[in-house]
Amino acid sequence: MPVPLLDLKAQHAAIRDDVVAAMMRVVDDQTFILGRPVEELEADVATLSKTKHAIGCASGTDALLLALRALDIGRGDEVITTPFTFFATAGTIHNVGATPVFADIDPRTFNLDPAAAAAARTTRSKAVVPVDLFGQMAPLELVREAVGLPVIEDAAQSIGARRHVCGEWVMAGQIATIGTFSFFPSKNLGGYGDGGMMVTNDDALAERLRRLRVHGGAKQYFHDEVGYNSRLDTLQAAVLHAKLPHLAGWSAARRRNAAHYDAGFADVPEVATPVVLPESESIYNQYTIRVPRRDALQAHLKARGIGSNVYYPLPMHLQPCFAYLGCKEGQFPEAERAAQEVLSLPVYPELTTAQLDEVIAAVRGFYGR
Numbered sequence: 001m002p003v004p005l006l007d008l009k010a011q012h013a014a015i016r017d018d019v020v021a022a023m024m025r026v027v028d029d030q031t032f033i034l035g036r037p038v039e040e041l042e043a044d045v046a047t048l049s050k051t052k053h054a055i056g057c058a059s060g061t062d063a064l065l066l067a068l069r070a071l072d073i074g075r076g077d078e079v080i081t082t083p084f085t086f087f088a089t090a091g092t093i094h095n096v097g098a099t100p101v102f103a104d105i106d107p108r109t110f111n112l113d114p115a116a117a118a119a120a121r122t123t124r125s126k127a128v129v130p131v132d133l134f135g136q137m138a139p140l141e142l143v144r145e146a147v148g149l150p151v152i153e154d155a156a157q158s159i160g161a162r163r164h165v166c167g168e169w170v171m172a173g174q175i176a177t178i179g180t181f182s183f184f185p186s187k188n189l190g191g192y193g194d195g196g197m198m199v200t201n202d203d204a205l206a207e208r209l210r211r212l213r214v215h216g217g218a219k220q221y222f223h224d225e226v227g228y229n230s231r232l233d234t235l236q237a238a239v240l241h242a243k244l245p246h247l248a249g250w251s252a253a254r255r256r257n258a259a260h261y262d263a264g265f266a267d268v269p270e271v272a273t274p275v276v277l278p279e280s281e282s283i284y285n286q287y288t289i290r291v292p293r294r295d296a297l298q299a300h301l302k303a304r305g306i307g308s309n310v311y312y313p314l315p316m317h318l319q320p321c322f323a324y325l326g327c328k329e330g331q332f333p334e335a336e337r338a339a340q341e342v343l344s345l346p347v348y349p350e351l352t353t354a355q356l357d358e359v360i361a362a363v364r365g366f367y368g369r
C-alpha cells in the first residue's frame with residue numbers, strides 16, 4: 001500500500017460537509033474581503049495562542065514581512081535568525097532591506113541556539129527571529145533573555161504547540177513580540193490556498209499590523225505609511241474556521257504516530273528519532289529523523305511507494321542568493337550536518353497503523369534490522 005508524505009484528500013473527506021457549507025456561506029454572502037469569517041478566526045486563534053490580538057494576512061511569508069515592518073526594521077539593520085529553516089524566514093528579512101545574520105542551531109531540536117544567537121548580536125541588530133521547526137517551539141524565553149531584542153517567532157509550523165516555562169504552559173506565539181503563523185495547505189492548520197496570521201499582546205503593534213495589511217492606512221484612502229495588500233482571504237478564513245476545532249485532535253494523532261515510530265525505531269542504531277525536550281509538546285508538523293546514507297534511504301522508500309522529503313537540503317547561509325553575505329561553508333556546522341542527515345517521514349493524522357508499520361519495516365529493512 002502506498003504511503004504518501006501527506007494525504008490532504010483523506011483529511012478533506014472527513015470534514016467536507018462542514019468546510020463546503022462554510023465556503024458556500026461566503027459565496028452566498030458575496031463578502032469576499034475581510035468581514036465576519038476573518039474576525040471569527042482571528043478571535044479563535046488569539047484564544048488558542050493566549051494573545052490579546054490576532055491579525056490575519058495573506059500568507060506566513062507576509063506575516064513575517066509585516067511583523068518586520070511593524071518593528072521598523074529596514075535598511076542598515078541586522079536581524080538574527082537560524083540558517084536551518086524554510087526560505088521565507090531569511091527572505092523576508094532581505095526583502096525589508098535588512099541583513100539576515102545567522103546563528104547555528106541546537107543539534108537536538110534543530111532550533112536556534114540561544115547562546116549562538118546572543119553571540120551574533122551587534123550594535124546594528126534590531127530583532128531575532130527564532131523558528132519553531134517541525135512543530136516544536138524554540139526556547140523562546142531563553143532566546144529573548146539571551147539576545148535582549150524584540151522577538152519575531154516564526155511559528156508557521158507550530159500553531160497550538162506549547163512549552164512549559166516557569167510552571168506554566170506557553171503557547172506558540174504567546175510570548176514573542178509578534179508571532180507569525182502560516183495556513184499553507186501542508187501546515188497543521190492548512191487552508192485551501194494561502195493564508196497567514198500574526199499574534200501579539202501589544203496594542204500599538206496590533207494596530208500597526210492591521211494598517212500595514214491594507215496599504216498602511218487606518219482610514220480608507222488616507223495613508224500614514226506605505227503598506228501592502230495582504231489580507232487573509234475571506235474564503236480561506238471560512239475554511240480555517242471550520243477546520244480549527246479539529247486541530248487539537250489532529251495534532252494529538254500526529255503525536256501518537258510519532259510515538260509509534262519512536263518505538264519502532266528504538267532498537268535501530270542508525271535512526272536518530274526526533275528529540276522533543278521534556279518541557280516541550282510538539283505538534284509534529286514533520287517527523288524528522290537523522291540517518292546515515294540518507295539519500296539512499298529516501299530512494300529505497302520511494303521504490304516502495306513511501307513518501308518522504310528533505311527539509312531542508314541547503315542551509316540559508318549557503319544559498320546562492322545570500323552569497324553577498326560572505327558566509328562560508330563550515331561556518332554553521334550543526335545546520336550543515338542537519339541538512340546532510342535529515343529525512344521527514346509521513347506523520348499526518350489519518351495514517352493507519354498498517355501504514356506506519358510499513359514505513360517502519362521499510363526503514364528497518366534498509367539498514368538490515
Ligand SMILES: *Cc1c(COP(=O)(O)O)cnc(C)c1O
Nearest residue numbers: 059060061086088156182183184
Ligand atoms: C511555511 C513556512 C513559512 C511561509 O509560510 P507561507 O504561508 O508558505 O508563506 C515561513 N516559515 C516557515 C518556517 C515555514 O515553514
